[in-house]
Amino acid sequence: MGVAKKEPIIEIFASEAGDSIKAFDKYMLEGENAGKFERELIVELAKLVRIIRMDSSMLLFDGIAQVSGKLEKLMDCYRDVRAESPDFESFREVLNAYSVFIHSELYKLTHNEKVDGDNSEIIELIDHMDTGVVGFNKLPTSTPTRRKQYYIPSKSANDTAVVSPKKGVFDGLLLDENKKYEDGLIKPKTPNEILSSLKSRLISFTITDDKMEEIRKLSIGLEKLADELKAGKKTDVVSEAHSLAKGVKSWVMDARMTDLSMLVSKAKIAAKDLLKHTGKKAEFEVKLLEDETHVIHIEKYKTANLSKALTHLIRNAVDHGIEAPTARVKAGKKEEGHIRLEIVKSDKFKGIELHFSDDGVGINPDKILKAAEMRGILLNPKESYTLEDILKIPFMTGFTTRKTIGDYSGRGVGLDQVAHLIEEINGRVVLKSKEGKGTEVDIELPYDHIAE
Numbered sequence: 001m002g003v004a005k006k007e008p009i010i011e012i013f014a015s016e017a018g019d020s021i022k023a024f025d026k027y028m029l030e031g032e033n034a035g036k037f038e039r040e041l042i043v044e045l046a047k048l049v050r051i052i053r054m055d056s057s058m059l060l061f062d063g064i065a066q067v068s069g070k071l072e073k074l075m076d077c078y079r080d081v082r083a084e085s086p087d088f089e090s091f092r093e094v095l096n097a098y099s100v101f102i103h104s105e106l107y108k109l110t111h112n113e114k115v116d117g118d119n120s121e122i123i124e125l126i127d128h129m130d131t132g133v134v135g136f137n138k139l140p141t142s143t144p145t146r147r148k149q150y151y152i153p154s155k156s157a158n159d160t161a162v163v164s165p166k167k168g169v170f171d172g173l174l175l176d177e178n179k180k181y182e183d184g185l186i187k188p189k190t191p192n193e194i195l196s197s198l199k200s201r202l203i204s205f206t207i208t209d210d211k212m213e214e215i216r217k218l219s220i221g222l223e224k225l226a227d228e229l230k231a232g233k234k235t236d237v238v239s240e241a242h243s244l245a246k247g248v249k250s251w252v253m254d255a256r257m258t259d260l261s262m263l264v265s266k267a268k269i270a271a272k273d274l275l276k277h278t279g280k281k282a283e284f285e286v287k288l289l290e291d292e293t294h295v296i297h298i299e300k301y302k303t304a305n306l307s308k309a310l311t312h313l314i315r316n317a318v319d320h321g322i323e324a325p326t327a328r329v330k331a332g333k334k335e336e337g338h339i340r341l342e343i344v345k346s347d348k349f350k351g352i353e354l355h356f357s358d359d360g361v362g363i364n365p366d367k368i369l370k371a372a373e374m375r376g377i378l379l380n381p382k383e384s385y386t387l388e389d390i391l392k393i394p395f396m397t398g399f400t401t402r403k404t405i406g407d408y409s410g411r412g413v414g415l416d417q418v419a420h421l422i423e424e425i426n427g428r429v430v431l432k433s434k435e436g437k438g439t440e441v442d443i444e445l446p447y448d449h450i451a452e
Contacts, residue, residue, distance in 0.1 A: 012270065012311065013059055014109045017052050021102045024048045028095045037091055039079055045095070046075040051304065052102065063117015064105055070126045071098055083131035090129055097122040175225075188225055219248040257297040260343060264288060267310050267341060274318040282322050282337035282358075284314075296343055296352055299448055302425040306354075306445070309421045313356050313441055314339070316415075321360030321439055331436065333359070351446035363433035365390045372396075391431045395419040415441075 027044050031037040037045075053068035071094070077083045101122050108115045179187040222244055264286055271284040288296065298306070322328075322337035329335055342355040369382045372393050378385075394415040419429045422443055433439040 010059065010109060011273075012266075013055055013061075014106050017055060017064075017102065018106055020048045020051050021099060021106070024095075024102075025099055028092075028099060031095075032092060036088055037086055037095075039081075039085075042075050042078050042086075046072055046079060049075065049098075055308070061105070061115065061117065063115075063119045064102065066117075067098065067101060067119040067122050067126075070123055074126055074129055074131070077131045086129070086131070090125075094122070094125045094129060097125055185228075215248060215252055219252065222248060253297070256299060258300045258303065259295050259297055260288065263298075263303055263307050263310070264341075264343075266307055267314060270311050271314050271318070271339060274315060278318055279324070280318060280322050280337065281325050281335060282318070282339050285338065285340045287340070287342040296345060298352060298445065299425075302427075302445065305421040305425045306443075309418045309443070310341070310354075310356070312418055317356075317358040317360065317439070321358040321362075323360055346444065346446070349444070349446045351444065354443040354445070355440060356443070357438060357440035359438040362435040362437050362439055363391070363394075363431075364435050368393050391433060394431060395429065 024045060027041055027048070031041050034041075049068050049072045053065050053072055056062075056064035056068065074094075078086055101119060105115060105117065107113070175186045176189045177186060268284060268286065271282075275282055275284075317339050322339065323331065323333075325335040328337065338359045340355075340357050344353050344355075345351075346353045365387060368390050369378070369385060372378050373382055377393070377396055395418075396416055415429075415431065418441070422429050422445070425445065426448070427443055427445040430442045430444075431439070432442065
């Protein structure tokens with residue numbers, strides 16, 4: 001790929017990929033010390049490989065993306081119980097080779113050396129891996145869930161396939177089967193008994209989506225129990241049950257959600273660095289409704305995709321949207337441009353809305369139509385396309401109006417990738433623009449049912 005330029009987005013990639021491969025090394029060492037790589041450990045390794053693959057693919061580091069995809073597919077085969085446990089020595093050799101390769105590529109990136117992406121050795125090792133009766137190259141991997149980071153297998157050591165547990169972790173947590181009121185109603189456990197039992201049960205498992213759903217249902221059960229107690233005049237424990245239900249809801253929020261402070265901080269850094277390297281002038285304003293009583297949260301698993309989408313939008317705005325100071329003055333604008341990110345709680349649905357805009361050159365509809373026509377992706381005569389129709393075209397896979405790659409964008413990744421990232425986390429993207437005035441990208445992200 002040539003000599004790496006120290007673009008801000010490349011530095012961000014090198015930093016984040018560096019953190020991922022360090023975590024990968026930690027889990028790899030854990031398996032080496034144990035003398036085996038169990039499925040739960042493979043799941044953790046696969047998460048990190050997937051992150052590296054997605055990031056490197058966005059920036060066209062094909063060597064890193066290719067080998068990461070190969071390794072991820074191999075790990076999926078073990079994770080999905082489509083093969084016996086991996087041979088320890090062979091698998092360790094593959095993991096070590098991958099670690100050395102990624103560290104080497106990142107070193108080249110950060111030291112202005114040629115990034116050649118020579119992954120032939122590690123790919124050969126992966127291709128020689130024996131995965132039993134069903135090899136990883138023989139069948140497609142199962143469709144991953146959108147929250148792979150919460151995945152944990154429920155298969156026991158002696159099982160041959162994943163099975164659903166017959167009894168939930170929280171079954172029998174609320175009521176004491178050995179104690180009943182005179183009317184036959186089973187007595188609830190005291191709040192202290194419930195908390196003690198809950199604590200002992202939570203120690204033994206990793207938090208997953210299923211477990212989060214169980215504890216959400218537990219919260220609902222506590223509320224219903226309190227209502228039943230109230231109706232039955234069992235007022236002595238009503239307030240305690242309500243208090244416990246409120247505490248469980250708070251626990252779910254803390255475990256499942258995060259505020260947007262880190263995401264906003266990364267966006268500010270990316271904008272500042274990109275503006276510095278391009279020599280353009282622009283204010284990056286962030287409007288976030290956040291005070292002591294109204295903090296905007298988002299599900300933790302969504303932050304990686306949202307951060308990548310915002311980074312690309314910022315890069316696009318600086319490279320494509322905001323004009324050079326002289327060009328802005330000539331167009332009757334202020335020398336300094338304006339980029340704005342507004343994040344609000346949605347009035348239309350339970351979730352958040354992000355409005356990203358710039359006051360740059362905007363989008364030329366004729367230019368989009370011409371590029372789409374040249375690529376043969378128009379379904380109707382171009383004269384029939386409204387402005388709304390035209391502004392949907394940039395979200396089509398592989399669409400771009402650029403003939404050359406820009407310094408900080410146009411690396412083969414367009415708004416289609418932004419849309420893909422947002423759709424992966426159940427969101428929606430809408431593009432608005434006025435030529436000569438600027439562009440706005442609106443993102444809608446409803447909360448999952450578990451956060452309601």
